[in-house]
Amino acid sequence: MAAIGKRGTVTEAAGFDPEADAQRLRGAMKGTGTDEAAVTEVLSHRTIAQRQRIKEVFKQAVGKDLADELSSELSGNFRSVVLGLLMLPPVYDAYELKYAMKGAGTEEAALIDILASRSNAEVKAINAFYKKEYGKSLEDAVCGDTSGMFQRVLVSLLTAGRDESDNVDNAQAVLDAKEIYEAGEARWGTDEVKFLTVLCVRNQKHLLRVFEEYKKISGREIEDSIKREMSGCLEDVFLAIVKCIRNKPAFFAERLYKSMKGLGTTDSVLIRIMVARAEIDMLDIKAEFLKMYGKTLHSFIKGDTSGDYRKILLELCGGE
Structure with missing residues (x-):
């Protein structure tokens, strides 16, 4: 994995001056209306770490929270982007997960997008912040809002227990592929637990071997089997993990x-x-x-x- 920031479009602003940025944002909110262009120019060209510094300086200089001030000045999707940019990654993820489970219905896409794609360290940080900020564990929230096998996959991902080594056990990979095949394509009904155990626990390199073996055994890609064997959110979350x-x-x-x-x-x-x-x-x-x-x-x-x-x-x- 490349070092963080190396493959991003947002990189550290040279000659960074948090005081000047804070003043500029303050000026953008003075009087009637807001200078959205100034807000965009500052926040979209600073890293997360730099934005945190701007927030600190703004609070010192004005005695108010920058996010709160911008929140009351802006609206709609632009506001959502700006507020997201001001949050640390686990804070933003926790906020998005909380919001996805608010009120009637659940935006399953958010749960899937976030939990299927984050590393163990990222999931642990999200869990910790969620508990601190919202007073209950993310697992309890997810369990209160989802059900069945979909819930079990999310709970497994929330344990942040995926093997993150580079070890590939070839014999085990063959066995894993065989077990998934026998749990799905080769029988009536699908034993989804087998999919969960392999897809949520094994490391990336090992799983790539499993996918190769699976194709040899079944004659098709694992994605195709998941689409044939599952439906709804469960299909979506397993596909997201594989992808x-x-x-x-x-x-x-x-x-x-x-x-x-x-x-x-x-x-x-x-x-x-x-x-x-x-x-x-x-x-x-x-x-x-x-x-x-x-x-x-x-x-x-x-x-x-x-x-x-x-x-x-x-x-x-x-x-x-």
Whole structure:
């Protein structure tokens, strides 16, 4: 894995001056109306660490919380992006998970996107912050909001117990592939627990071997079997895990594409990925997007959004 920030579109601003940035943001909110362009210019070109410094300096200078001030000045999707940018990654993830389970119905996409793609360390940080901020464990929240096998997969992912070594046990990989095959394609009904045990516990390199073996045994890709054997959220979460194991930037590129193609835009998905990945692997996501769809992510966002919301997303996206 490349060092954090190395594959992102958002990189450290040279000659960073948190005092000047804080003053600029303060000025952007003075008087009637807000200077959204100034807000975009500052926040989309600073790293998460730099934004934290701006928040500290702003609070010292003004005695108010920058996020609260911007929250009351801005609205809509632009506001959602700005507030996301001001949060530390586990805080943003915890907030998105909390929001996904609020009120009637659950936005399962958020639970799947986040929990299937984060590392053990990231999941542990999300769990810790969630408990501290919302007064109950994320596991309890998920259990109160989901059910059945889908819930069991999420709970397994929440334990942050995936093997993260590089060890590949070839004999075990063959056995894993055989067990998944026998639990699905080879029988009536599907024993989903077998899928869970392999897909949520084994390390990435080992799973890539399992997928190869699975194809030899069954004659098809594991994704195709999951689609044939499962449905609904369970199918979605297992597919997300497999796709993240194979190629995480490609997983996010597909999610972005689906959030924008066709009628309407699923802004929650678009915002979450653009904010969460800007500093991590946005360059790779853009490359995969172009490879998969023959169009740039930039052109897709441009055609699907408008106003200040479009401007800030395009800044996070980086050039064509």
